[in-house]
Amino acid sequence: MKSLAPKLVGAAIFLVIWEAIGRSGWLGESFPSLTQIGAVFERPAARELFVRALRVTASSALVALSLGALLAILLSFVAAVLPKLEPGLDALASCIYAVPAIAFGPVLILLSGPEATPIVLGTLSSYFPIHVALSSQLRYGAHAQHELARTLGASRFRTFALVDVPASVPAFLDGLRLAAPAAVLGAVLGEWFGAPRGLGVIIISALQNVRIPQMWAAAALCVMCSLLAYFALTEAHRRAVARFAG
């Protein structure tokens, strides 16, 4: 808890700076102050709209993050157990991640339908950070313990299950921490391609109608999702480091 106070002070300074810049109009119309953004939520009808959209986007992002985590675990475990496959799998993982969404968006909609596109794009943006964090750890981390277990006669599989996997838990949580905002952004981006509702839909329609505070209000809710996930995972990471890397 003692680490919380300086963080709150830091966050408060940040918010004050934002408000001051917004009020001064230095960055123009496209950067509203926090009070202007907050005023969007004053009307009950608007509030209801935003809450519904938030629920849709947050649940898409959560599903996407879970799918991305599963995919990343699968990919990096296969690569760790079958090192021969590793370079190729790495290339495949990066190929899928390197697909430019601006070009392949229409294809995705045709393949998965506008309703599922947010989940698909969220999954595609979130598996990769987890995969890279996990595979870096499985490849280079816990080297001494790994060698020790092998020298003492543990099979490759036992070493993997009892040494490498537990040692990779903090790296996995690091990956998740990076992936959580990526999942939210992926879901929002996916919603631009014709989804019926969600924060992304609000952003794109506010953008088209030049309703900048609305746009930022939706963005603020995206940020809130990411912040919640990030700080929960940071706490989990802290505990995992204490438990697994002591």
Added chain:
Amino acid sequence: MGSHWIAGVFSRSWGILFAVLLWDALVRWHGFNVIVLPDPLAVIRAIGSEWRVYVSAAGMTLAVAVAGLVLGSVLGAALAVSGWVSRIVAGMVAPAALIVRSVPFIILIPIFSRLLGYNLTMVIVVVTLLSFFPSFVLVSSGLGALPKASLDLGLVFGASRIRMLVNIALPAAIPNLFASIRLSASRAVLGAMVAEFLTGIDGLGKLFLLARGDLEAERAFAAATVAAAAAVALFLVAGRIEASVHRRMN
């Protein structure tokens, strides 16, 4: 000797081959219209017929991507280090970093264009902002996961906080910095492409924009494919660098 070499190349590239075959199968099974998704062969032909254009555009996009990637990674690491030194800085930086990372980028483009104008600097800034976050998170985590014993040892010998940072903390965090560069590499290229697409600055993004405007799907997808290839190449290069850093540090 010869077959050995081929096996080596195959073990590294089957993933890429598989992705291209997947794309081809997708077009065949689904019977996509050319505008939606041309088949890989048509796209490769389009690249081959004007390869000079694509190579020079890819060079520009890659240069911008690498510049932003390096700047972003260094910035992220610097923020992580300053957070390690001061808790208040950590409290200010973490939310700011997360906000920049999780606001949909399209909202920020008008603000950047006002601050910087539509030019190369803006594209580099966009890539920098895309790549600083992984470096910030992973380097912070490397600094935070230091074995307590090594810091205690430093304290016992009376090392100042700065000396502990330079001699103990930074070396421990360097592998994480290179992991983050590998992580950001491919999105740096794509980010540069999207920024070029939105601003009309020369590079693969502009090629894509122009070809799409003319409804020339093969050329548009040629630009997108070259971007994907450049992204994968940069990722693989970053992986090589990471591996050699680990060899040197062990």
